[in-house]
Amino acid sequence: MVKREHLSLEMECLTLFQSNPYLFETIQGLEKRLGRKMSDLEPILESLTAQGILQRTGEGAMAYFRYKEPAVIAEFSFTSELEPL
Amino acid sequence: MIQSFDLIEELQEMYASQYGLTNFITDESGDIIMLAKGHNALFNLLLERGAVNEIIETVTKEFELSKTFFIDILPGVYACIAPVEGHPGYLLWSGVKMEPSSRDMIKNKIDHLIDDGDIDSILSQTPLFTLENKKEWLLSAKKAAKMISRLIGGGDSLFSEHLKVLQEAVKTEEGDVSRFLYSFLEKNSGIDFLGICEQRNDDLYEVSHAAGEEAKRIQGASFSPGESFLGRVLLTGEQAFWEEIEKDPKYTFFQHYHFYPKSLFCFPIQLRDGNLSLFFGGSRTSEVITDTVKDLDRNMAMLLEVVLSAESLRKENSGHLSRQSALADISMMLVSAPDLKKISYILVDISMSLVKGPFSAVMLKDSQKQKMMLVSRGDIKGEKGSYLKRAAKDYFTATSDLPPDRLVPSMKKLEGSSAIIECPLYFRGELLGLICTGTNSPVDQETEELLPFLQTLSLIAGVTLQLAGEGQENMMERKIEVLHSSIKEFDAEAYRIAEESVKIAREFTAELDISKPLIKNILIACKLHCFSHEYLAEMFPEAEFPKIVKDGTRVLAEDAAFKNEEQGIGSQIFALAVSYAKNEGDMEAVIARPYMKRIRQEFLSHLEDSKVVEQELPLEPESSHTMESKSVESTIKNHKNLSSREKEVLDLVIQGLNNKEIARELFISEHTVKNHLTKIFQKLDVPDRTQAISKVYQLTYNGSANP
Incomplete structure (x- = not known):
């Protein structure tokens, strides 16, 4: 379950990636962009990655994060199968 | 510098x-x-x-x-x-x-x-x-x-160093004072331990934080004002430095906890609520406190005061602060999101990261297309997929307005799986979308605590969706109008066809039982009939009408391979209207295809009807009235038996004035009007006013029928 204190930072991360969908950034870069500490960012990036909102490339300090767009079914009727486009 | x-x-x-x-x-x-x-x-x-x-x-x-x-x-x-x-x-x-x-x-x-x-x-x-x-x-x-x-001056590098520690400490989410104390200890070799005393409810003071080897032993120790070294500072309110403290009788306090410092300092710290806290520290090895260390202690005390103030502020605002600032962030993001798709991305991500469940889906109603857009994260196949369809059907096809309790987020318990949060998005009672987010557990308190947050979120999202929808529609309409009027500039004939086909399509579709959005799309297709469908699809990627233009053009072009049946009613109407307009209203020339026999028949009979209407137009009340009144006037004027005054009175009677009004109009008395009327009735051989009017019309009709 979400840790309340992290909510704000989590939303900050989301905002950053949502508004820059092509952002490709390391944790150090994110630290600078958000003005937050790496130790605070780590669990949040971890959780966003686990939820499939971010995608991680690489490992450790060299890992890059980027936004992964959600699946979209543009025309969905109540009877059709829910196959993403 | x-x-x-x-x-x-x-x-x-x-x-x-x-x-x-x-x-x-x-x-x-x-x-x-x-x-x-x-x-x-x-x-x-x-x-x-x-x-x-x-x-x-x-x-x-x-x-x-x-x-x-x-x-x-x-x-x-x-x-x-x-x-x-x-x-x-x-x-x-x-x-x-x-x-x-x-x-x-x-x-x-x-x-x-x-x-x-x-x-x-x-x-x-x-x-x-x-x-x-x-x-x-x-x-x-x-x-x-x-x-x-x-x-300023930068000479005090140690102080700058401290301030950096402070920056860190203030940034920590929970205002971890202990962490702050440890950072100090690490950076200052002259000090072995540091601690903070805070007031308890029973007026006693307690060592609430202690950092440093052995100093941990006095954590939780309590004392009253005046007691031992630290209690003394509470009484005097002044900072104090003690050296060689082992000889002091007050030392027993520390001995009691098996803690043996050799020198000690203590600073009173005034908190925002007026309470006093103590900041203390010292050395277990050195019996004297040098001036440098004293300065250092003062700096630390000053910085700690800021940290404690920040912490007390944070406590006052409790968890609301972070949640409010999160909501403020979300609102900003939503409001600046350019379109529905982007908004749905934001909503699906927020709900997903908030609930941390296996999936989340946002369904938005597209008012222009009468369809749904579904944006999802996580696995929504199988059972969850059918649930989503059920939920969508449940919410969006409700015939009457949803009751108020359905407009707030709620928990749904599914058979044999964990709970799902349903959060409808609405604006002024109109449902615009639905968020369904799976949780990892059955209904529990922690998940339920999220509902108020989600409710606020859904309110903001509802307004934003409404705004975005309006914005999109307006933008599209403006673009369509610009394109349409540009036709006039480069092809007058195409513009005439556009105008004509829109007119006929509007009249015809009004008679048919088809949805309003489809009608709108047919009319836009007619307006922009002369553009290629590729161009239109590029300009309006989300819109439906480019497809109508595409299919309709194929119908018009007698594309034999093209099978346009039931689903293409829009393009068929488009083809009919455009071909009618192209042939300048020649009904015989209206396009005929085997698969559109029925709709063509309906179109033609509509044209027949409208032609009749056109012929009847001259007989519409207003124009027929002017014609009639002219001839009525002349009938009265030409009536030989009536005096000129009687003619004037009769004319006013025909116009519907009563006696009083006629008297006022002609500046005569009501009595005189009555006299005139009696004579008129006699001369026309009628008993009353109604018959008189009828007689005049009769004369007019007979007169015009047999001039």
Whole structure:
């Protein structure tokens, strides 16, 4: 379950990636962009990655994060199968 | 030279946010060397409008500055000025607070400074200047100036180092004071232990935090004011340094906890709520405290005060702060999102990361297409997929308005799986979308706690969706109008066809039982019939009408391979209307295809009907009335038996006037009107007014039928 204190930072991360969908950034870069500490960012990036909102490339300090767009079914009727486009 | 801009800025920001004041620093010539920080709306306004410049100049040039003092920027509006020690002419300005009794006067004074802002809201945000907080303000300004004085010049690198520790400490989400203490210990070799004492409910004091080897043993130890070394400081309120303390009788307090320091210092720290806390520390090895270490201790005490204040502020605001700021972030993001798709991305991500469940889906109703857009994260196949379809059907096909309890987020328990949160998005009672988020557990309290947050979120999202929808529609309509009117410029004939086909399609579709959005799309297709469907699809990627143009054009082009049946009713109507307009209303030439026999028949019979209507047009009430009244007039005029006055009266009777009105019109008495009427009735051989009118019409009709 979400840790309340992290909510704000989590939303900050989301905002950053949502508004820059092509952002490709390391944790150090994110630290600078958000003005937050790496130790605070780590669990949040971890959780966003686990939820499939971010995608991680690489490992450790060299890992890059980027936004992964959600699946979209543009025309969905109540009877059709829910196959993403 | 200032070498620690960042740190000073950080300090300014901390000072500003702690007291709701804006502050800045000026130098000996009155120039602002560190820009204003803080959100004190009144001071910011005054600064922005240059209302403080003169005062800065006067204070810099004419005042002897060695003490912190207040100055009235306006009557009843105060700023505090603190000289920065060791740097002659440097001043820290902070402000403003206002006297509650001067509110009206201030309002009048600043009235001309504000164009359209709300004076009342600015004034209500301004902190009050009262007897009680005067002293606190002076002290805090003094302290801030002192810290700044150490940073300017950059000589005190240790202090800068401390301030960095402080920055870290203030940033920590939970204001972890212990972490702060440990950072200090790491950086200062002269000190072995540090600790904080705080007041408990029963007036006793307790060592609430302790850092350093062995010092942990006294954590939780309690004492009363006056007791031992630390209790003494509570009584005197003064800082104290003790050396060689082992010989002191008060030492038993520490011995009791098997803790053996050799020197000790203690500082009282005043908290925002007026309570006193203690900051202490010392050495287990050195019996003396050097002057350097004393300075160091003072610095630490000063910084700790800020940390404790920040923490108490945070406690006051409890969890609301982070949640509110999160909501503010979300709102900003939603409002600036350009379109529905982007908004749905934001919503699906937020709900997913909030609930941390296996999936989340956002369904939005597209008012233009009468379809749904579904954006999802996680696995929504199988059982979950069918659930989503059920939920969508349930919400979006409800025939009557949803009851109010369905408009708030709720928990749905699914057979054999964990709970799902359903959060409808609506605006003024109209359902615009639905968020369904799976949880990892059955209904529990923690998940339920999220519901109020989601409700606020759904309200914001509802408004944003509405706005985005309107925006999109308006933008599209503008684009369509621009394209349509541009046809006129390059192809007059195509424009005529567009106008004509829109007209006929509008009349025809009004008779058919098809949805409004489809009608709208057919009409747009007619408007833009001469553009290629590729171009239209590129210009309006989300819209339906380019497909109507595409299929309709194939129908018109007699594309044999093209099978356009039931689903293509839109393109068929488009083809009919355009071909009719192209052939300038020739019904015989209206396009005929085997698969559109029925619709063509309906179209033709509509045209037949409308032709009849057209023929009947001249007989419409208004025009027929003028024609009739003309001939009625002439009938009366030509009636040989009637006198001219009687003719005038009869004419007015026909126009529907009563006796009184006729009398007024002709400037005669009502009685005379009656006399005239009696004679008219006699001459026309009728018993009353109605028959008279009827007789005149009869004469007119017979006359015109047999001229």
